[in-house]
Amino acid sequence: MASLELVNLSKTFGQVKVLHNLDLTVKEGEFLALVGPSGCGKSTLLRIIAGLDDASDGLVVMDGDDVSELSPRERNVAMVFQSYALYPHMTVEENIGFNLRISGLSKAEIASRVEEAAQTLDLTELLKRKPSQLSGGQRQRVAMGRALVRNPDAFLFDEPLSNLDAKLRVQMREEIKRLHKKVRTTSVYVTHDQIEAMTLADRIVIMKDGRIQQIGSPTELYREPNNAFVAGFIGSPAMNFLPGRLLFEGDDRFAVLTDGTRLAVTDERAGEIANNAAIQVGLRPEHLRVAAQGDGDHANRLAGTLDLIEPTGAQNHLKVSVCDQLLTVVDSQLVSLDIDQPVTLSIDPNQVYVFAAA
Amino acid sequence: MAKTATSAFKKSSNWVVQAILIFGVLVTIFPFVWVALMGTHSRSDIFSSPPPFYVGDRLMENYAKLLEIMPFWTVLGNSLFVSVLGTLGAVLFCSMCAYGFFAFDFRGKNIIFGIMVASMMVPPVLTLIPFFLTVKFLGILDTHFALWFPGVANAFGIFLIRQYMVTSITRDLLDAAKVDGASELRIYWSVVLPLIKPALATLAIVMFIGLWNNFLAPLIVISSPDKYVLTLALRSVQSLANSPWGAVMLGTFLSMVPLLLAFVFFSKQMMAGLTAGAVKG
Numbered sequence: 075m076a077s078l079e080l081v082n083l084s085k086t087f088g089q090v091k092v093l094h095n096l097d098l099t100v101k102e103g104e105f106l107a108l109v110g111p112s113g114c115g116k117s118t119l120l121r122i123i124a125g126l127d128d129a130s131d132g133l134v135v136m137d138g139d140d141v142s143e144l145s146p147r148e149r150n151v152a153m154v155f156q157s158y159a160l161y162p163h164m165t166v167e168e169n170i171g172f173n174l175r176i177s178g179l180s181k182a183e184i185a186s187r188v189e190e191a192a193q194t195l196d197l198t199e200l201l202k203r204k205p206s207q208l209s210g211g212q213r214q215r216v217a218m219g220r221a222l223v224r225n226p227d228a229f230l231f232d233e234p235l236s237n238l239d240a241k242l243r244v245q246m247r248e249e250i251k252r253l254h255k256k257v258r259t260t261s262v263y264v265t266h267d268q269i270e271a272m273t274l275a276d277r278i279v280i281m282k283d284g285r286i287q288q289i290g291s292p293t294e295l296y297r298e299p300n301n302a303f304v305a306g307f308i309g310s311p312a313m314n315f316l317p318g319r320l321l322f323e324g325d326d327r328f329a330v331l332t333d334g335t336r337l338a339v340t341d342e343r344a345g346e347i348a349n350n351a352a353i354q355v356g357l358r359p360e361h362l363r364v365a366a367q368g369d370g371d372h373a374n375r376l377a378g379t380l381d382l383i384e385p386t387g388a389q390n391h392l393k394v395s396v397c398d399q400l401l402t403v404v405d406s407q408l409v410s411l412d413i414d415q416p417v418t419l420s421i422d423p424n425q426v427y428v429f430a431a432a
Numbered sequence: 433m434a435k436t437a438t439s440a441f442k443k444s445s446n447w448v449v450q451a452i453l454i455f456g457v458l459v460t461i462f463p464f465v466w467v468a469l470m471g472t473h474s475r476s477d478i479f480s481s482p483p484p485f486y487v488g489d490r491l492m493e494n495y496a497k498l499l500e501i502m503p504f505w506t507v508l509g510n511s512l513f514v515s516v517l518g519t520l521g522a523v524l525f526c527s528m529c530a531y532g533f534f535a536f537d538f539r540g541k542n543i544i545f546g547i548m549v550a551s552m553m554v555p556p557v558l559t560l561i562p563f564f565l566t567v568k569f570l571g572i573l574d575t576h577f578a579l580w581f582p583g584v585a586n587a588f589g590i591f592l593i594r595q596y597m598v599t600s601i602t603r604d605l606l607d608a609a610k611v612d613g614a615s616e617l618r619i620y621w622s623v624v625l626p627l628i629k630p631a632l633a634t635l636a637i638v639m640f641i642g643l644w645n646n647f648l649a650p651l652i653v654i655s656s657p658d659k660y661v662l663t664l665a666l667r668s669v670q671s672l673a674n675s676p677w678g679a680v681m682l683g684t685f686l687s688m689v690p691l692l693l694a695f696v697f698f699s700k701q702m703m704a705g706l707t708a709g710a711v712k713g
C-alpha cells in the first residue's frame with residue numbers, strides 16, 4: 075500500500091493539451107473516484123499513474139518517492155481495464171498468475187496465491203477455462219483477480235464495469251466495495267457514472283476538459299458544489315438550471331428569474347457574486363416540492379404548469395414548465411395532479427443554488 | 433412445397449459445385465500423378481505413344497540411375513537445410529519486426545513501413561544482379577548462408593504479420609502485460625507470439641515453398657555441385673544429352689514429398705489457429 079500524489083501534472087498530445095496542471099493527493103488506503111464526461115482525460119491520467127504514458131510535465135509521487143521515470147513494472151500498481159484485456163490464449167489460472175510467474179515465484183507459491191484470489195472472487199470453478207468461455211461478469215472478476223493476486227501498492231480501475239448490464243454492474247459494484255474494505259489498497263477508480271463514484275468512493279474528483287473542478291467526499295460534492303458543472307454532474311435526476319439575475323435588497327439576496335419570480339437565497343450560497351450579475355439558479359429535483367397550504371411563509375414559491383408525470387414506483391418524476399423550461403421534480407408524496415394544470419412549487423432558501431453564469 | 437423445391441435446387445446446385453470442385457482437383461493433381469508414374473518407367477517407355485498411364489516396373493532402376501547422376505540425398509539435405517533455416521529465421525525475425533511496427537511509436541515509422549511495403553512491388557528479377565553483387569561483396573558466394581539468410585526479414589512477412597497483429601491484438605492487451613510487469617521481450621514471447629500463430633503458420637508455408645522452389649538465387653550463388661539444392665541439381669542433369677528422364681522424374685517426385693508433408697503439418701496448425709480465433713468472443 076502506498077499514498078499517491080500528482081504534482082502539477084500536464085499532458086500534451088501534439089498541439090492539444092489534455093491535462094492541465096493537475097494536483098492531487100490520494101491517501102494511503104483511500105478509494106478515490108475520478109469522474110467526468112467522455113474525453114476529459116480520465117484514462118490518460120490513469121495511464122500516466124500506471125506508467126504506460128509519460129507526463130509532459132509534472133511528477134507522479136508514490137510514498138514520497140518520485141516514480142515518474144519508472145516503468146509500470148517498477149511501480150507495482152495493478153490496473154483493471156475497461157476491456158478487461160485478459161490474455162485470450164491463457165486459462166483463468168494462467169491469466170491470474172501471469173504476474174507472479176514473471177516475478178519468478180515458485181510454482182507452489184503461485185498456485186496457492188492464485189487459489190486464494192480465486193476464492194475471494196468466487197472463480198475456483200473456472201480456473202481451467204479460457205476467457206472466451208466466460209461470461210462478461212466472470213471475465214470482469216478474472217480481471218480483478220489478476221490485479222488482486224499481486225498485492226500491489228495501488229489499484230487503478232478504468233471504467234471496469236461499463237461493459238456489464240445494469241444489474242450485474244450493481245452487483246460488481248458491491249463486490250468491489252467489499253473487496254476494498256477487506257484489502258484496503260489505495261485505489262483510483264475512473265468512471266463516468268456518478269452513482270458508481272458516489273457509492274464506492276471515499277472522495278471524488280470531478281474533471282472536465284483536463285481540469286479538476288472539485289475534490290471532495292460524495293456528500294460535500296452534493297451539498298456544496300463549486301460550480302454549475304459539478305452541481306449538474308452529481309445527483310440523480312440531475313439538477314435543474316434556470317437563468318436569472320442576483321438581486322441585493324438591503325441584507326437580503328434574491329435570485330430573480332426571467333418571469334420576475336423572486337427566490338430568496340442565503341448569503342453562503344450567494345457567495346461572492348455581485349449585485350445584478352447574471353446567474354444560473356440551480357434547483358435539485360428532490361428539493362422541489364409541490365406546494366401545499368401548510369408551507370411556511372419563508373419558503374420560496376415558483377408557479378408553473380404540470381407537463382408530464384413519470385411514475386417510477388416509489389416516486390413520481392414530474393416535469394413542470396417554469397419560465398419556458400422543464401424542471402424535474404421528485405414527488406415522493408405521489409400527490410394526484412392533472413396534466414396541464416398550474417402547480418406551485420416550493421423550495422427552501424437553503425437549497426437554492428446560484429452560480430455565476432458562464 | 434416451396435421448401436422442398438428450394439432444397440432440391442440446393443441439392444442439385446451442391447452437386448454442380450462438387451462436380452466443378454472435383455474437376456479442379458483432378459486437373460491440379462494430374463501433373464503430380466503423371467510425374468510419379470513416369471518415375472517408374474524407362475526413358476523409352478516414357479516417349480512411347482500412347483504414353484504409359486500406369487505404374488511401370490523400372491522404379492529401382494531409375495532410383496539407381498538417380499543416385500548415379502547426382503548425390504540425391506545430399507542435395508535433398510541441402511534443400512532441407514536452406515528451407516528450414518530460412519523458414520525459422522523468417523518466422524522469428526519477421527514477427528519481431530512486425531511487433532516493432534505494431535507496438536512502438538518512433539519517428540518515421542509510417543514512412544519506413546510505406547517504403548517497405550512499396551519495395552514488395554519491385555519485380556524480384558530486377559534485384560538479381562544487386563543481390564549477386566552484394567553476396568559477392570560480403571564474400572559469401574557459394575555458401576548456403578547466402579540462400580537462406582537474406583530472406584529472414586522480408587517485407588512480405590513483416591507486412592503480413594503486422595496486419596494480422598492489428599486485427600488480433602489490442603493495445604490494452606499489451607498495456608495489461610506491461611502493468612503485469614512483463615518486459616518487451618516477454619510480451620513478444622508470451623503474449624504476442626501465441627496469438628499470431630495462424631499468421632506465423634501462413635508465413636512459414638509461404639517461406640518454405642518459396643525457399644524450396646527457389647531456382648534463380650541458387651543458380652547465381654552456388655557453384656560447387658556438393659552444395660547444390662534440388663532445383664539446381666535436377667536442372668543440371670537435364671542439360672545432358674540423353675537425359676535419363678525416368679530418374680529425373682523420380683527425383684522430381686521425391687523432391688515434392690517434403691513440401692507436401694510441410695503443408696499437411698502447417699495447414700493443420702493454421703486451421704487450429706483460425707478456428708480458435710473465430711470462437712474467441
Ligand SMILES: Nc1ncnc2c1ncn2[C@@H]1O[C@H](COP(=O)(O)OP(=O)(O)OP(=O)(O)O)[C@@H](O)[C@H]1O
Pocket residue numbers: 087092110111112113114115116117118119266
Ligand atoms: N494517443 C493520443 N493521441 C492524441 N490524443 C489523444 C490520445 N489519447 C487520448 N487523446 C485525447 O485526449 C483526450 C482525453 O482522452 P481520454 O481517453 O483520457 O478520455 P477519457 O476521459 O478516458 O474518456 P472516456 O470516458 O471516453 O474513456 C481526448 O480528447 C482524446 O482525444
Ligand SMILES: [Mg+2]
Pocket residue numbers: 116117118232
Ligand atoms: Mg477512458
